[in-house]
Amino acid sequence: MEETIQVTKQQKNCITFQPEGDLLVRGIPGSGKTTVLLERARYLQMKQNDSVLFMAYNKSLTAYIRQISLKSDSKPVEATTFHQWGLRLVKEISLSHTHYIGDRKEDVVRHAYHTVLKRNEPLDFPKISDDDTRNSKLIQFLSDEISWIKGNGLTEWARYADKPRIGRGNQIKVSKQNRYAIFSVFEKYNELLKSYQYKSIDYDDVALLIDQYFHKVSKDQRPAHILIDEAQDLTAMQLKVIAKLARTSLTIGADKGQQIYHRNFAWKDVGIDVIGRSKFLNETFRSTQEIIRLAKDFQKRDVLLLKDEDYTETVLPSASGQIPVLVESNNLDAEVNTISKLVKRYLLNFPDDTIGIIGYSNRRLSKFSETLDEHKVPWVMIKEDETNMLLPGVKLVSYYSAKGLEFDHVIVANLKKGCLPYKKSPPGMDEEDFLATERRKFFVAMTRAKYTLTISAVRTYSPFIDELNPSLYKKITIK
Ligand SMILES: Nc1ncnc2c1ncn2[C@@H]1O[C@H](COP(=O)(O)OP(=O)(O)OP(=O)(O)O)[C@@H](O)[C@H]1O
Secondary structure, three states: OOOOOOOOHHHHHHHOOOOOEEEEEEEOOOOOHHHHHHHHHHHHHHHHOOOEEEEEOOHHHHHHHHHHHHHOOOOOOEEEEHHHHHHHHHHHHOOOOOEEOHHHHHHHHHHHHHHHHOOOOOOOOOOOOOOOOOOHHHHHHHHHHHHHHHHOOOOOHHHHHOOOOOOOOOOOOOOHHHHHHHHHHHHHHHHHHHOOOOOEEOOOHHHHHHHHOHHHOOHHHOOOEEEEOOHHHOOHHHHHHHHHHOOOEEEEEEOHHHOOOOOOOOHHHHOOOOOOOEEEEOOOOOOOHHHHHHHHHHHOOOHHHHHOOOOOOOOOOOOOOOOOEEEEEOOHHHHHHHHHHHHHHHHHHOOOOEEEEEEOOHHHHHHHHHHHHHOOOOEEEEOOOOOOOOOOEEEEEEOOOOOOOOEEEEEEEEEEOEOOOEOOOOOOOOHHHHHHHHHHHHHHHHOOEEEEEEEEEEOOEOHHHHOOOHHHOEEEEOO
16 A cells, blocks of 8 residues: 555545444455545544544454554554454453453363363263364364354353354254253353453453443543444454444444355344445455456355355456466475575565465464575564564465455465365364355455465365366466
């Protein structure tokens, strides 16, 4: 977002939409949702002279938004994630000494499970086949189920008991007795979290606690205007409290086609009124025709999305460029070597450009960083910190953290079977739903590219490679 841009009429209508009530801005990748939300934040800040808060799903996107916002002359916009902002509020209104349980959540679920098993009452858990004697799949299932319960605000037995299991798949059969057993673990888990031993909350608790202690939230603690980007990945409960917290207006940016967590709710279910207050941006500005043509064709494999009432076809942009390249390597070592050489060439030819290497995880990306060091290529890892994303050079970023970002040149790496899509779906999730979210990660990664796109496949290739239309890319095989 280097140049000053001329917003379109469609975008302007969103920016200056009436500053009271809700507004939903939907749009295809690169259609300017972030740009519009940021401009609207500035507009509201200036016109209304009242507090404005910009929220986004992950820390890398909020850091990026702060960086873009700082580049302009106007007052910077406060940007944060719901989890960061919410935890601060929770500490102020109820639990001053709390922190997130983070990666230890499954340990607490296991602790709760073993505690309820010792009770003198028969508990019937869902049958999940597992070779592991530690019941890891059941524990993971219980952990995901607890997130689902909290994310949908089903924290009372009466609400959970009969709730249709939308979004929880049909793979594992869950009877009423099973629900009773699960709910016993849920209650014990919450008790343990609060106990002296853990004194923690989990990520899903933030929305529940704000809802529970809403009467304690003062007017000054509630922003007048809240703008939220990438809202398709928030839970129903998170959106419900965000809608309650916004005093005057709530602006939501979302694209179902980029939803990488399995969610299922309608806007009205969470108290958001979008009737007559929904806008769609269908022009795309980031990428070239060649990149969007390939990504758009691939998106057609997402049958769940095509059936969704929110789905709208991506329109081709006017800018034209190089055809995307598919590089095939025999193994991961060959992949990092080839990509490192390619990156070196880009740096030489385009010293003022950003180059994003998007990989499966930070662990996988560390292989790139080692090899880039050997090739004497400077790089930065975009994790969740304040790495400057606007400066030229090489950025390493995971599929998750790449959401909402953009780079002049993108290399989507690790297209290997078992890596993307990941080798196994979480217990309980339907294979089709799982593949749809994994496919969207690839779609999101491809659409981060402005000028060139390279896809790097490693033997045994990801099945997604076969889903790419071969007439829309050029193939290079590295021996
Ligand atoms: N009217 C416009 N004219 C030219 N460029 C634009 C315009 N609107 C947005 N852009 C540029 O297009 C790119 C994509 O914009 P932005 O990131 O806001 O899209 P987005 O819809 O949020 O994308 P995504 O959902 O894929 O993350 C940015 O570089 C932005 O500066």
